[in-house]
Amino acid sequence: MQNSIEQQIIKINGITCAACERKIEKAIKNLDGILSADVDYASATADVSYFSPKVDLNDIYDAIRNAGYEVIFDDTYEKESSHMTTLFIGIILAGLYIIINNTVGFNFFPQVTSSMGFGMLFIAGLFTSVHCIAMCGGISLSQCAGCGGCESKNIYLRLKPNYLYNLGRVTSYTFLGGLAGALGSVFSVSLKGKAFISLAAGLFMIVMGINMLGINSVLRKIMPRPPKALTDKIDSTKNHKGSFIVGLLNGFMPCGPLQAMQLYALGTGSFLTGAVSMLIFGLGTVPLMFAFGAFSSLISSKFTKQMMKVSAMLVIILGVVMGRRGLSLAGINIAETLLSPLGINFEQNDSSKNAVIKDGYQTVTTNLESGKYQPITVYADVPLKWTITADKENLNGCNNEIIIPEFNKQQKLVQGENIIEFTPTKTGTITYTCWMGMISNTITVK
Known part of the structure; x- marks a missing residue:
C-alpha cells in the first residue's frame, strides 16, 4: 500500500497570480486518487502526492492542461523561451510607450479637483476604468473566467461572480474614501509624501506586471500577497462570496487614479463627503469593468491568457509612467540623473x-x-x-x-x-x- 503512494513535483507554465494556484489545485484534487496537491506561485510548481493504482501522471498532466496551463518537461527550453519572451515583450513595451507618449499621451484622465460635482466624479470614473482594466483586469479575469458557474446556461449564474466582484470593489472604495475623508480633518499629504506614494505605486505595478507575464520567478517571491490560508478560505466560500471578498481587497491596491481620488477624499475633511465621492467615482468605473468581466466569462481560457498578457504589458507601462510622475514630483530629472554620470x-x-x-x-x-x-x-x-x-x-x-x-x-x-x-x-x-x-x-x- 505504502509503495503505491507516489510524489511528483511538476513544473507549470502560465501561472500568473495566486488565483492560478487555487485553480490548478482544484483541478488536480478533483481526480480520484489524489492525496494532496500544493501549487506554489513563486516557483510555478505543483507538489502532488497520489495513489498510483487509481491515478497516473498523465491524468494529472491532462487536468493541468484542461485548466488552461502547460506542463514543462524541458528546463533548457523553458529558459531559452523565457529569454526570448522577455526580449520580445521588452521591445513591444518600449514601442507602446513611445507611441502613446507621442500621440494621446498619458495625461488624458480628467483632473480631480475640489470644485468637481458628483456628476463629474462619475465621468472621471468612466475615464479611469480604462486604467482599471489594465491594472485590475487580471484579477477580474481570475474571478469571472473559468468560474464555478461558467458552464451553466443560466446567464445570471455565469455573471454572478462579476456582480459580486464589482460590488466588493465599490464597497471598498466607499469605505476607504470615508476613512481618507476622516483622516483629512486631521492632516494633509505633503509634496514629498505624494512623490513617495507615486514611486511606491509605480514600482508595485511594474513588479506586478512582470509577475503576470511570468518572466521572472525571483520577483514573485518578494511580491506581497495574502496568506494562502486566507485565499483558500475565500476560494472555498459558497455562492461565489469569494469574488466579493476579492473585490473588497482590490480597493487596497496601489493604483494611480485611485490614489488621486483618495487624495481628493482626504482633502474633503469629512467621512461622509469622502465616502460619497468615492462611491460615485467607483460606480463610474463599473460599466466598463463589468462589461470586461462579462466578456471574459464567455470566452475560452486560451484567449483569456492572451488578454492577461496584454493587461500585464499595460500595467508595466502605467507603472513606468507612475514612477516617472513620482520622480518629477520629487524634483528628479530622470534623464539627467541617468546620463550625467556618463x-x-x-x-x-x-x-x-x-x-x-x-x-x-x-x-x-x-x-x-x-x-x-x-x-x-x-x-x-x-x-x-x-x-x-x-x-x-x-x-x-x-x-x-x-x-x-x-x-x-x-x-x-x-x-x-x-x-x-x-x-x-x-x-x-x-x-x-x-x-x-x-x-x-x-x-x-x-
Whole structure:
C-alpha cells in the first residue's frame, strides 16, 4: 500500500497570480486518487502526492492542461523561451510607450479637483476604468473566467461572480474614501509624501506586471500577497462570496487614479463627503469593468491568457509612467540623473527663455501651452519674478498647477498672468512639473 503512494513535483507554465494556484489545485484534487496537491506561485510548481493504482501522471498532466496551463518537461527550453519572451515583450513595451507618449499621451484622465460635482466624479470614473482594466483586469479575469458557474446556461449564474466582484470593489472604495475623508480633518499629504506614494505605486505595478507575464520567478517571491490560508478560505466560500471578498481587497491596491481620488477624499475633511465621492467615482468605473468581466466569462481560457498578457504589458507601462510622475514630483530629472554620470551634459535649450535683470530683480515671461511647459534660464542669488501667461484654450486639468519641488512651491494657474516669485540660490538645473507629474521642464540657474 505504502509503495503505491507516489510524489511528483511538476513544473507549470502560465501561472500568473495566486488565483492560478487555487485553480490548478482544484483541478488536480478533483481526480480520484489524489492525496494532496500544493501549487506554489513563486516557483510555478505543483507538489502532488497520489495513489498510483487509481491515478497516473498523465491524468494529472491532462487536468493541468484542461485548466488552461502547460506542463514543462524541458528546463533548457523553458529558459531559452523565457529569454526570448522577455526580449520580445521588452521591445513591444518600449514601442507602446513611445507611441502613446507621442500621440494621446498619458495625461488624458480628467483632473480631480475640489470644485468637481458628483456628476463629474462619475465621468472621471468612466475615464479611469480604462486604467482599471489594465491594472485590475487580471484579477477580474481570475474571478469571472473559468468560474464555478461558467458552464451553466443560466446567464445570471455565469455573471454572478462579476456582480459580486464589482460590488466588493465599490464597497471598498466607499469605505476607504470615508476613512481618507476622516483622516483629512486631521492632516494633509505633503509634496514629498505624494512623490513617495507615486514611486511606491509605480514600482508595485511594474513588479506586478512582470509577475503576470511570468518572466521572472525571483520577483514573485518578494511580491506581497495574502496568506494562502486566507485565499483558500475565500476560494472555498459558497455562492461565489469569494469574488466579493476579492473585490473588497482590490480597493487596497496601489493604483494611480485611485490614489488621486483618495487624495481628493482626504482633502474633503469629512467621512461622509469622502465616502460619497468615492462611491460615485467607483460606480463610474463599473460599466466598463463589468462589461470586461462579462466578456471574459464567455470566452475560452486560451484567449483569456492572451488578454492577461496584454493587461500585464499595460500595467508595466502605467507603472513606468507612475514612477516617472513620482520622480518629477520629487524634483528628479530622470534623464539627467541617468546620463550625467556618463559625461553627457544637458546644454541650454534653444527655446529657453532668458531672465532679464532690472532694478534688483530678474524677470522672465513664458506662455502656457496645453501639453508642455517652457524651459527658462535664470541667475543665482537674484530675486525672480516669473510671469506665466495662460490663455483659456491652453489651460487644462493637467497643466493648471505648477510644482517646483526644490523650493516646495505649488502655484495654481488661472487665465491671464500668473506670477511666481522665489530666489534661486545655487547654480544647476531645477526640475518643475505639473501637479500630476506628467508635464515637466527645467529651470537652468547660472
